[in-house]
Amino acid sequence: MVSPKLYTYPLSTSQNMATAGKVIKCRAAVAWKPNAPLVIEDIEVAPPQENEIRIKVIATGVCHTDLYHLFEGKHEEGFPAVLGHEGAGIVESVGPGVTDFKPGDKVIPLFISQCGDCVFCKCPKTNLCERSWTSVRYGIMSEADSRFTCRGKVILQFMGTSTFSEYTVLNQIAVAKISDDARLDRVCLLGCGISTGYGAAINTAQVTPGSVCAVFGLGAVGLAAVMGCRNAGASRIIAVDINEDKFAKARALGATDFVNPKKHSKPISDVLSDMTNGGVDFSLECVGNVAVMRSALESCAKGWGVSVVVGWTDMADFSARPIQLIAGKTWKGSLFGGFKSKDSVPKLVLDYKSGKINLDEFVTHNMPLEKVNDAIELMKTGGCIRTILDVSPK
Numbered sequence: 303m304v305s306p307k308l309y310t311y312p313l314s315t316s317q318n319m320a321t322a323g324k325v326i327k328c329r330a331a332v333a334w335k336p337n338a339p340l341v342i343e344d345i346e347v348a349p350p351q352e353n354e355i356r357i358k359v360i361a362t363g364v365c366h367t368d369l370y371h372l373f374e375g376k377h378e379e380g381f382p383a384v385l386g387h388e389g390a391g392i393v394e395s396v397g398p399g400v401t402d403f404k405p406g407d408k409v410i411p412l413f414i415s416q417c418g419d420c421v422f423c424k425c426p427k428t429n430l431c432e433r434s435w436t437s438v439r440y441g442i443m444s445e446a447d448s449r450f451t452c453r454g455k456v457i458l459q460f461m462g463t464s465t466f467s468e469y470t471v472l473n474q475i476a477v478a479k480i481s482d483d484a485r486l487d488r489v490c491l492l493g494c495g496i497s498t499g500y501g502a503a504i505n506t507a508q509v510t511p512g513s514v515c516a517v518f519g520l521g522a523v524g525l526a527a528v529m530g531c532r533n534a535g536a537s538r539i540i541a542v543d544i545n546e547d548k549f550a551k552a553r554a555l556g557a558t559d560f561v562n563p564k565k566h567s568k569p570i571s572d573v574l575s576d577m578t579n580g581g582v583d584f585s586l587e588c589v590g591n592v593a594v595m596r597s598a599l600e601s602c603a604k605g606w607g608v609s610v611v612v613g614w615t616d617m618a619d620f621s622a623r624p625i626q627l628i629a630g631k632t633w634k635g636s637l638f639g640g641f642k643s644k645d646s647v648p649k650l651v652l653d654y655k656s657g658k659i660n661l662d663e664f665v666t667h668n669m670p671l672e673k674v675n676d677a678i679e680l681m682k683t684g685g686c687i688r689t690i691l692d693v694s695p696k
């Protein structure tokens with residue numbers, strides 16, 4: 303048991319009094335344009351407005367979706383922006399109308415909001431929220447509004463969150479309050495990757511005990527999907543990646559079989575079919591590649607197989623032969639693991655504390671915010687699972 307005391311991050315009352323209601327000047331990694339390194343800048347962060355919360359970010363993970371926006375999606379209108387959406391921090395001050403949060407609370411910013419009032423929030427079948435940037439701004443990947451400026455320019459808040467900044471401002475519908483003893487440099491991972499992969503297996507695929515599963519792509523998202531299949535009681539979990547360095551972690555999280563597509567001349571769906579006598583019960587695509595999405599579907603057993611698209615891309619259409627679905631397979635997608643964000647993230651923090659879910663295993667590197675470009679490079683070259691960036695000086 304780790305003493306909760308170790309994980310207190312003091313935000314003194316005097317510090318809060320000094321900054322509340324004022325513009326804060328702080329460091330952030332700004333993505334000025336696509337395909338270029340981030341630049342550490344001094345930015346201005348406006349005070350929170352009605353229903354908003356200003357957060358001192360303590361730690362953040364780097365997720366492939368940050369790299370997607372920078373190097374793959376490259377929507378010009380989505381820049382300049384502060385990237386980062388997998389963070390955890392402490393409330394610095396709150397705007398008018400905020401009653402459920404106070405300075406000093408530990409929180410996780412949510413890239414999908416949960417307003418509680420919209421048609422999606424009221425429906426138990428989905429975790430979408432009409433008031434989230436995801437409703438209208440998939441390409442730009444940010445809110446229309448921002449509290450950031452730098453060198454006289456408005457800087458967009460990527461995925462509404464922007465955790466590569468010492469301070470950020472979010473509407474209270476996109477913030478989860480978590481327990482006071484949470485270790486922020488671990489639970490930040492619940493802001494995206496781990497919740498996404500884990501939920502994709504337990505909520506979206508609804509993996510059943512004794513089933514045979516395949517997970518394509520063993521980054522943090524795929525490894526969390528492996529963990530979800532394990533916790534759901536799968537009897538066999540086949541881990542598929544072109545980088546064999548990822549297999550050891552997959553084994554530690556519950557994978558039983560390992561396949562490198564590069565080592566096979568026949569389609570990977572045939573390889574999996576031979577290994578399982580007709581295909582897997584559940585497959586999860588955690589790469590973001592439309593060809594892999596197709597293989598994952600084709601790897602499922604006809605009659606009942608369920609394949610879930612988790613990897614992110616809006617660059618290309620996918621395709622498959624209709625017979626795949628006619629013969630009884632189901633093809634689904636999963637955003638943030640199907641978790642209703644504000645309700646679920648605090649519970650996942652408790653699941654980490656009780657040992658039901660792993661987080662420590664996902665952290666391979668730790669760096670200060672200034673090294674963010676090194677962290678991005680590590681992910682690009684497959685050299686990490688998750689790098690945790692220390693954002694605010696202790």
Ligand SMILES: NC(=O)c1ccc[n+]([C@@H]2O[C@H](COP(=O)([O-])OP(=O)(O)OC[C@H]3O[C@@H](n4cnc5c(N)ncnc54)[C@H](O)[C@@H]3O)[C@@H](O)[C@H]2O)c1
Nearest residue numbers: 366367519520521522523543544545589590613614637638
């Ligand atoms: N749906 C969501 O809500 C959501 C949330 C977070 C991330 N994502 C997406 O999930 C994906 C994974 O994110 P991550 O942070 O784990 O990324 P990552 O880059 O750490 O991991 C991707 C893994 O896929 C492997 N891979 C690449 N090509 C492959 C192939 N052809 N076959 C098998 N494996 C292959 C890589 O070697 C790597 O291990 C990304 O597309 C990301 O944008 C989606």
Ligand SMILES: [Zn+2]
Nearest residue numbers: 417420423431
């Ligand atoms: Zn809503």
Ligand SMILES: [Zn+2]
Nearest residue numbers: 365367494495
């Ligand atoms: Zn992410």
